[in-house]
Amino acid sequence: MKKFTAIGSFLMGCLLTLFICLPFIRTAQQQAPAAGAAAPSSQAAELKKTDHQIKIGLLQLVSHPSLDQIRQGIYDGLAKHGYVDGENIAIDFKNGQGDQTLLKTISDGFVADRDEVLVGIATPAAQALKNVAGETPVVFSGISDPVAAGLSKSLDKPGTNATGTVDATPVKEQLDLAKAILPDAKRMGILYSSSSTNVAPAVKDAKELAAQMGLTVVERTITNSNELAQTAEQLASETDFIFVPNDNTIASAMPTLIAATNAHKTPVFPVVDAMVAEGGLATVGTNQHQIGVDTAEVLVQVLEGKKPADVPVKIVTAVDVIVNSDAARTLGLTLPADVVKGARDTADAGGAAGASKSGGEKSGGEKGGK
Amino acid sequence: MEIVLSALSQGAIWTLMGIGVYITFRILNEADLTTEASFTLGAAIGAQLLVLGMNPLLSMAVAFLMGAAAGAVTALLITKLKINSLLAGIITLTGLYSINLAFMGSANLSLSGATTLKTQMGVFGLPRNVDTLILGVVMILIAVAALSYFFRTDMGQALIATGDNPFMAKSLGIPTGEMMLLGYMLGNGLIALSGYLVATDSGYADISMGIGSIVIGLAAIIIGEVVVRNVSLPVRLLAIFVGSVIYRLLLALVLQLKINTDNFKLLSAVILALCLSIPALQKFFAGKRAAGLPASAVPATPGARVAPVAGGASVAAGAAERAADTGVGEDGSEGAR
Secondary structure (H helix, E strand, O other): OHHHHHHHHHHHHHHHHHHEEEEHHHHHHHHHHOOOOOOOOOOOOOOOOOOOOOOEEEEOOOOOOHHHHHHHHHHHHHHOOOEEEEOOOOOOEEEEOOOOHHHHHHHHEEEEEEEEOOEHHHHHHHHHHHHHHOOEEEEEEOOOOOOOOOOOOOOOOOOOOOEEEOOOOOOHHHHHHHHHOOOOOOOEEEEEEEEOOOOOOHHHHHHHHHOOOOEEEEEEEEHHHHHHHHHHHHHHHHOEEEEEOOOOOHHOOOHHHHHHHHHHHOOOOOHHHHHHHHHOOOEEEOHHHHHHHHHHHHHHHHHHHOOOOHHOOOEOEEEEEOOHHHHHHHHHOOOOOOOOOOOEHHHHOOHHHHHHHHHHHHHOOOOOOO | HHHHHHHHHHHHHHHHHHHHHHHHHHOOOOOOOOOHHHHHHHHHHHHHHHHHOOOHHHHHHHHHHHHHHHHHHHHHHOOOOOOOOOHHHHHHHHHHHHHHHHHHOEEEOOOOOOOOOHHHHHHHOOOOOHHHHHHHHHHHHHHHHHHHHHOOOHHHHHHHHHHHHHHHHOOOOOOHHHHHHHHHHHHHHHHHHHHHHHHHHOOEOOOOOOOHHHHHHHHHHHHHHOOOOOOHHHHHHHHHHHHHHHHHHHHHHHHHHOEEEEEEHHHHHHHHHHHHHHHHHHHHHHHHHHHOOHHHHHHOOHOOOOOOOOOOOOHHHHHHHHHHHHHOOOOOOOHHO
């Protein structure tokens, strides 16, 4: 009676076959629409002459739309300055896929490969790189507080081997926007994950500003996405709108959040445009693509020989007002005309997934703001 | 009402997880950590197949079978390579992380735009959460009916005997290794199914969604056992649904009480520990109150009593011991299961 061993072995074989075949099927399916997505923009300047192909290690914490946009921005920004991947520079892109232990291994790999500049997207990735980099310059991106994260000593003069960009959340503009859309709002919810250190400054600012504006604040945290549905449900039922800082866990689980909040007709104001595209109502967001482009500018200075210790951290100020008219319709809200004017509407850009990808390219031209 | 409905629907789709854990944890008497990864596996492979446009029912079947494959890996590590069962689970769980990533292609795979069971149910225009609840309840009923039938067959009885006392079962000619393999495959298949349903419900699969899932499964089983005692196996499995919903409600209550949500995990652990210790606590207090009371007044861990009937019921030492512990009337009778 060995039939279960036989069945089990057969199933294991199937699992292995799928493991080997599925990535091929997936890429074959995605080939058509994704063609050219990763290619640098056509607006590339002339290639800079370098004596050799410069090796760059690029580490991203996890794939989600806003971090992917930062990455695309870096490629585009580099191209604009005449550095094209595969031509005069070679970018070794690795994705940590959210696995913290993997970040260290990848970083070690970069150092072993003698990459000349390391680039980290999101705080844990940049920290992992800096810890192993030694003298190798590190450029960070997608970070709210590099000083608290121990990456640089100060913004003006990093004093370490790491420099890059900060994208402080424009909380004040955020809350003003929420007030403009919902003048009667009394209770504001704040939702973020307790494991994220990235959001602390935004949460602190939001609480202070909300108090000044006479809003009651209800603060909730989650430890992982399994808790999101219930926590969001509860928070949505007791607040007039919910503010979501730049939180990677929630960004990955927007559909869950939106399903819960829509049921209570509670608008969500995230701080990232990609999160608006996935169902948030509106934001004054740091332009994610612009963060990448600005990072590329810092990166170019480092590539051209400046010491990171002397390159000031660039503060990304480009903000966009982004609204989602689909979400407004679902919530039964009318967006005030002065808000819609000049704002980018994610509903125009097609489906949610499409919007977050193509939105990055579009917004490059419309950054304005302050 | 909203909250109750949310708890019901979430409880429903997580119940299959509880039933899967029940098979390994209570019937086979093993703590199987494969769970945390086979749950994600079901979600990952199901989501990817859905995105590729496969029929939802077909992809659900694939998710079940691949979950079973994961269970088979762990069981073969235990039976053939003689690896400690906890370690075997951890080995499979570690390996599956990469496999899950390969299936999804990234740490997070959105189902927006894909045809799922939930979007197919959209044509009925059901209110939110009700579609999930119906889906979950239908799956629970199918699973419970199939398992109840299975555990009445000779093979099912052999599986139960293997869990109760592997040495005795072996001496009776039951191929315990094969039975363990079957149990692990069934359990993890159901867990993968639960992962598939959760991914369908939340609209995405995420590489970290399985973390802590075994706690949710165990909590459902244990709360179910505390609420409903001394029942037959089909009812016991249905009680997991009750336990799963109560666990969700407890968490909702915690939120209602405005307890700092940073302490969510601690509270889950406390709820779980309290429920697990109820039998012991009851024994302790009952013993204090009246030392001479008959033992039947003190029910032992209710779910642990899966006494085999056919093929040497009362000879199985473990079962006999437990039966004695719980008093007469349940030993070997239908009621015990």
